[in-house]
Amino acid sequence: MRLFKTVDEVRSFINSVRREGKTVGLVPTMGYLHQGHLSLVHEAKRSCDVVIVSIFVNPTQFDPNEDYQTYPRDLQRDVALVADAGVEAIFAPEAEEMYSQGFSSFVDVTGVSECLCGASRPGHFRGVATVVTKLFNIVLPDAAFFGQKDFQQVMVIKRMVADLNMSVQIIDVPIVREEDGLALSSRNVYLSQEERKAALVLHRSLHLAKEQVNEGERSAQQIKERIIKEIQAEPLANIDYVEILSVPDLKPIEIIKGNVLLALAVRFGKTRLIDNSILEA
The missing domain is CATH 3.40.50.620 (HUPs)
Incomplete structure (x- = not known):
């Protein structure tokens, strides 16, 4: 090498x-x-x-x-x-x-x-x-x-x-994750033990969104509101954005149809983490 x-x-x-x-x-x-x-x-x-x-x-x-x-x-x-x-x-x-x-x-x-x-x-x-x-x-x-x-x-x-x-x-x-679901990132090293635990809300939120779509929810706004509520329930989380967008042009959508992107950016202390998932309807 x-x-x-x-x-x-x-x-x-x-x-x-x-x-x-x-x-x-x-x-x-x-x-x-x-x-x-x-x-x-x-x-x-x-x-x-x-x-x-x-x-x-x-x-x-x-x-x-x-x-x-x-x-x-x-x-x-x-x-x-x-x-x-x-x-x-x-x-x-x-x-x-x-x-x-x-x-x-x-x-x-x-x-x-x-x-x-x-x-x-x-x-x-x-x-x-x-x-x-x-x-x-x-x-x-x-x-x-x-x-x-x-x-x-x-x-x-x-x-x-x-x-x-x-x-x-x-x-x-594809994204590589820890066993508990946290997406691997070089910035994870910045997280304190408490922040590392709090950051699991990202993966939980993505999973929750998929569950909602599987149960028949198609309103992007309704899913966003549910995800924001989930993240805000974590005291150490500070939301930068929660968005559901079309793929590949990344435009806002109202109704989930086909494959769309759910993207998150959230700060835990001074550390900003991103994560995402494709929602399929």
């Missing part, structure tokens, strides 16, 4: 791989890896000859009040996990390598980026779209792998790839 820190190094590696006629899979991450990330790696290994994991805490997707400086980082640990998974290479650049002095070019994906996390984190998806575009241009992968926990991010990237005629297949991989 090889660790690259510069664009030139990883491009040289990619060129050698391409000369051998091998396919390349990219797993973009911000590091502090967990089993959710490794599920992406395993899917990439099944689909591609060579897998590259990028580890980069991208400053352009954090606003000044967010946790960029304190976001968990442990490259040595990440390298060991990725090596054990059989990955061929890691690309772990410094911020200066990705954003040189005078950097002034950004990618904006409108529409699907403007609701949910896009509304509560202005500029977030511009940073995501820009860094993912850069990674695609550097690695030139045949396929890239993203987790469904960040459902809106996947929709933004798929829209960007389609609109800009990028020759990469976007593969989304």
